Amino acid sequence: MKILLAGYNLDYELISELKQKSSITEDLTPETISAAYARISRSPKPVNELRGLARAEVEKARQSNRNIVFAMGHSSVAEHAVFNIDVLGVSRLLVEEIEKFRLCSFTEKSQRYVLFNKDFVVPDEIWRAGMTNLFVETITAQNDYYHELYEKLRPFVFEQNKALAENPSNKSMLEGWAKEDARYAISMATQTQLGMTINARNLEMMLRRLAALPLAEAREYSTKLYDATKDIAPSLIRYTTPANYDKLIRKNLAVDAEKMFQKSTQKAKSQKPAAVNLTGATANADIRIAASLLFSSSQKDYATCLRQAKKLAPKAKKDLFKIIFENLQPHDAVLRELENVDLLYELVVSSSCFAQLKRHRMATIITQEYDP
Structure with missing residues (x-):
């Protein structure tokens, strides 16, 4: 048995600095890893030798990737190329769209540990509608109240948890509880940041799907994400323009659903669902x-x-x-055998609660638009 380390994450600035100080002229790209691993199934050579060949002929490796990933349809090869992405200055609303991609890794700025400042995103839709002043006034008032609320909640939390407050090591936790409660006052426009780790296959899917959303911030994010990565692994990221499927599927479903309910003979108004309702379970x-x-x-x-x-x-x-x-x-x-049983819940939750719920990406979570 032989175990060889083939690669690991490095900071992009460090990679650039090392390249400038060295005599390396070829592109430093994760595409060579993908190309080498793709050849494992068809070559008798040891994989470490295949990696060496791929590094020596980057353009040949890229052509191999194009043939295998796109012409032959072996998309999993692109999963061997991994990117670390800093995402800054985005709204909480956009973060929800980004974090729908369940096979990526995210670490988001915590509303529990960090007291948010008053930065927020002004959506392009608001600016074009001529409602910027009203929007800014409203969000500013919310942010002011958020900070005021935290200052009042903090001593209240400490007073209600005297035993815990006696231990100085619990200070950060108790302050976090106050921040968690205060965040109910802040809007989905609140500016935040996250770190994302994503492979090339999921990156291409994210670029395409977010470019198809009606939200202008999502389309801007898709464009900037592509600009940041397109030159690193061009052989693994090809289909980035929104397809009609992604652009139209939700819109068409909404139109059809509205027609169905209009034709319904039931005249009774829909009852407001309970906050938590178990609607189905495996028999x-x-x-x-x-x-x-x-x-x-x-x-x-x-x-x-x-x-x-x-x-x-x-x-x-x-x-x-x-x-x-x-x-x-x-x-x-726990053992995977437990996954043979499903529980189906309907939940009515706030955006603050959903911020915690969406972390469980391997669950199947289907959402509606926010109801103001």
Whole structure:
């Protein structure tokens, strides 16, 4: 067995500085990694030699990527090229669109640990509508109240949690609780920042989808993101213009849905949903999980495991489930067998609550537009 380190992240400014100080003339690009790994399936050479060949002939590596990723359709090759992106001066609203891409990594400026200043984004739509003055006045008032609210909430939180407040190490946590509550006053236009790690395949998808959104800030973001990355891996990022599918799918669905409700014979008004409503769940969930555990822990087919799971007495099922939880520590991931059971919730939440909910990107989260 041999394990070789093929690459790791470096700061872009450091890469540029090192290149200037060295005699390197060829492009420094993650495309060579993608090209080398793509050749693994068709070459007898060791992968470290393939990487060396790709580095020596960057243009040949790029042509290989174009053929394999786009002509042959092996898009996963582009996932070996990874970018670290600083995103600054964007609105909270745009961040929600960015973080819909579940296979990327994000670290966002925390509204719990950082007391936000009064910076905010003025949407292009507001400027073109001639409503900038009213918008700025409104957001300024909200931001002023946010800071005023924090100053009042901070002593209240400390007073309500005297035992915790006695320990100086809890100061930051308690102040964070006050900031969390105060943030209900700030708008989605509030300016924030995040760090993003994204592979070339998801980068291309993000560029295309955000360029298709009606939000002007999203389209500007797509353009600037492309400008920042286009010269680094041109062989892996090709289809960046919005397709009709991305531009029209939501619009067409909204039009059709409106027509359906207009034709509906039901005249009763829709009732306001509860804040939390369990609308669906996998039937016989405990049996499904038990069958999955038996399947992965034996050489029996699933039908046999399902029949056995149905025969288990409640105590036997409970004992089986105890096994998968008994040694579980806070940072352990539970077994994938539990993913065979789904719970479907309808939630009515604020934007502040959704800021926490959207972190769980591997969940299937479907949202409506904000209702002012």
